[in-house]
Amino acid sequence: MTVTIDRIECWVHRAPIDVPVANAFGAMSNRPALWLRLTDSDGGSGWGEVFCNFPQVGAEHRARLIDSLFVPLLKGLEASDPAPVRAHLERRTHRMAIQCGEPGPFAQIIGAVDQAMWDLCARRAGQPVWRYAGGGRACVRPYASGIGPDGVAETVRARWQQGYRAFKLKLGFGLERDLANLAEMRSVIGPDTPLMCDANQAWDLSEARAMLEAIEVFKPFWVEEPLAADRPLSEWRELAASSPLALAAGENIRGEGDFLAMLDAGCLRFVQPDVGKWGGLSGGLQIARRARALGVAYCPHWLAGGLGLAASMHALAASGDTQGWAEVDANPNPLRESIFPFQIQDGLVTLGDAPGFGLEPDLEACRAWRIDHHRVG
Ligand SMILES: [Mg+2]
Numbered sequence: 098m099t100v101t102i103d104r105i106e107c108w109v110h111r112a113p114i115d116v117p118v119a120n121a122f123g124a125m126s127n128r129p130a131l132w133l134r135l136t137d138s139d140g141g142s143g144w145g146e147v148f149c150n151f152p153q154v155g156a157e158h159r160a161r162l163i164d165s166l167f168v169p170l171l172k173g174l175e176a177s178d179p180a181p182v183r184a185h186l187e188r189r190t191h192r193m194a195i196q197c198g199e200p201g202p203f204a205q206i207i208g209a210v211d212q213a214m215w216d217l218c219a220r221r222a223g224q225p226v227w228r229y230a231g232g233g234r235a236c237v238r239p240y241a242s243g244i245g246p247d248g249v250a251e252t253v254r255a256r257w258q259q260g261y262r263a264f265k266l267k268l269g270f271g272l273e274r275d276l277a278n279l280a281e282m283r284s285v286i287g288p289d290t291p292l293m294c295d296a297n298q299a300w301d302l303s304e305a306r307a308m309l310e311a312i313e314v315f316k317p318f319w320v321e322e323p324l325a326a327d328r329p330l331s332e333w334r335e336l337a338a339s340s341p342l343a344l345a346a347g348e349n350i351r352g353e354g355d356f357l358a359m360l361d362a363g364c365l366r367f368v369q370p371d372v373g374k375w376g377g378l379s380g381g382l383q384i385a386r387r388a389r390a391l392g393v394a395y396c397p398h399w400l401a402g403g404l405g406l407a408a409s410m411h412a413l414a415a416s417g418d419t420q421g422w423a424e425v426d427a428n429p430n431p432l433r434e435s436i437f438p439f440q441i442q443d444g445l446v447t448l449g450d451a452p453g454f455g456l457e458p459d460l461e462a463c464r465a466w467r468i469d470h471h472r473v474g
Pocket of ligand 1: 321348
């Protein structure tokens with residue numbers, strides 16, 4: 098079935114939070130979300146979310162990029178599935194992105210358009226995206242992410258109550274602090290519950306080697322971004338070879354070539370593309386297929402609003418990777434919680450059979466957080 102894209106809209110939201118979210122690279126003092134809706138000429142629609150967590154001022158800029166450069170490329174476009182739309186946008190914006198030195202925001206927007214096309218096409222077909230995109234399985238394993246550096250035990254206990262049985266701690270706040278937080282988390286979750294660690298690119302190679310040795314006693318399930326994502330593959334290989342701990346990365350890798358090079362280098366046991374940073378569902382599923390052939394688990398990264406979280410979970414479910422984990426932010430974010438509420442049963446989230454991503458955001462309910470609304474068509 099061919100759809101003709103008729104209307105392109107985006108909404109910038111920003112929700113205040115009481116406690117800033119601290120990371121090794123910087124803090125987030127509020128929770129932004131940039132949502133995009135495509136409407137076709139028959140009135141069908143689909144939703145996507147653009148990464149805009151950091152810097153905090155970036156959401157409005159990406160919305161203006163959509164307005165000025167992407168709307169003209171999308172308006173009136175005909176397609177029968179998401180792949181040609183993504184290919185068209187990548188081809189037409191490739192040189193622009195180089196020219197303005199902004200390949201990241203361009204890739205993030207294309208990722209959201211791809212999500213919206215999957216939602217739109219799956220709704221048209223009357224199927225949930227997870228089935229329409231591959232039919233893997235209806236459920237995913239979530240883990241509670243973004244925990245620390247403060248209030249570790251308190252956050253873990255609250256999320257345990259909600260059914261989470263795997264937890265990720267933020268590292269990169271100094272050896273003493275990191276070790277104390279690891280000990281605190283282990284003491285709450287016990288010796289056998291998966292405990293993931295995320296250094297957010299905090300260390301150089303020698304620091305990473307020393308840190309991995311120091312934290313091995315806590316049996317981390319994986320160590321995420323122990324090095325900057327753009328460090329040479331030789332460093333990643335060296336680190337992977339010098340430690341028995343499993344390494345994870347992907348949220349800051351962009352482009353199929355770079356993902357495949359990283360996977361083929363054999364450094365990772367978990368790969369984490371982000372549907373709102375590069376490739377949308379289509380790119381994520383391409384990476385998931387290659388990862389599976391190499392025995393690497395697909396664990397889509399997501400730490401923003403509810404639309405992208407739904408897209409991320411559908412991508413994992415569609416991949417059929419039973420070793421994968423879906424990242425769910427443990428920090429408060431009304432733009433996630435109010436848009437995509439879900440239950441965890443026996444450690445799993447079941448996505449159900451509702452068409453598309455199975456949700457329609459209540460924009461009126463989000464009005465208090467709205468900064469801007471752009472509409473063309
Ligand atoms: Mg991370």
